[in-house]
Amino acid sequence: MNFGKKAMRSVAFAFAIFAVPMIVTPQANVAFADSAVKIVVNKTPITSDDIARRVAFLKLQRQSGNLNEKAREQLIEEALKREEIARVKASVSTADVDAAFGRFAASNKLTKDQLTKVLTQAGVGADHFKSFIAIQMSWPRLVNARYGGKNRMSTQDFITRLKERGQKPVTSEYFLQQIIFVVPESKKSIIGKRKSEAEASRKRYPGCEQAKTFAATMLDVSIKDLGRILEPELPTEWKDLVTKTPEGGTTATRVTEKGVEYLAVCKKQQVSDDYAAEVVFRAEDLSKAEKGENPNEKKYLDELRSKAQITQT
Secondary structure, X not given: OOOOHHHHHOOEXXXXXXXXXXXXXXXXXXXXXXXXXXXXXXXXXXXXXXXXXXXXXXXHOOOOOOHHHHHHXXXXXXXXXXXXXXXXXXXXXXXXXXXXXXXXXXXXXXXXXXXXXXXXXXXXXXXXXXXXXXXHHHHHHHHHHHHHOOOOOOHHHHHHHHHHHOOXXXXXXXXXXXXXXXOOHHHHXXXXXXXXXXXXXXXHOOOHHHHHHHXXXXXXXXXXXXXXXXXXXXXXXXXXHHHOOOOOOEOOOEEOOOEEEEEEEEEEEEEOOHHHXXXXXXXXXXXXXXXXXXXXXXXXXXXXXXXXXXXXX
16 A cells, blocks of 8 residues: 555544544654663653654644653553553453554554554554553553442432433343364464364354354364353453344354454343443443543542652653
8 A cells, every 4th residue: 555645644543442533644754863761660661762652643643732741741651550550460462452453453444564554654653552552441441440349339329320311221131152262372373274163163053052062073172151241241352243243143253362262142132121221331431431531540540650759851
């Protein structure tokens, strides 16, 4: 693809989860000088290279003002968040980040390689953007996990939300089965072969009741009943695949850290009970958190900052 001036300007970045509308314009490849440590957050160094990439990223977002100061502040906050995410082991997987990167590219009618080229030309780089993605995906979940248990929806809050809505929200309920064509860490070279086997098995899938007997006829295939899952509870990486699959059908395959997987939709129906309503309300709250509308996010970050050792040059 030839990224001419007109084509570059037509690329409108609008991936909702990041809430960072960006427009790419042609820029020369940015040559960074020898990188020097400019900030240390606890034991995490932030270099002049990191700051330059973030400034370039802010320019893509058409932000104004003192971009160098904004870049420094963002990187300090991200370092605090990253350290906390690692401490509680709440990070999304590399596969989740790669999938999000791919969706972001596809939403702009680009391949992953083309998006990587655009980011490189802009002076941002794919690795810097993926690091940003990982934080944007992991942090709201961490905030929600920490404060959600302490601020569970009271009966009165629940009733208030129902009155505001006028009726209980309706959502889809799924009973799912997970089929894994296992690929050991030491045998990643057979991914292609296992993917072909998984795809072929989908055409012969006998249904959830006979699945375990079916799996026993194949080598290193695991079957797991996932039970009841409401649509808002579906993992992001599976949600589109599951919602498009009819009852009795199977989703497309995905390569994961376990091997090659697909899901079977054993049962699918609409529900509107109290539990489903609360799940929907919590999903709405999490969506607000991902857009930076959760006051607990600032409280959590302020707490981390108060305990941190931050030095700048």
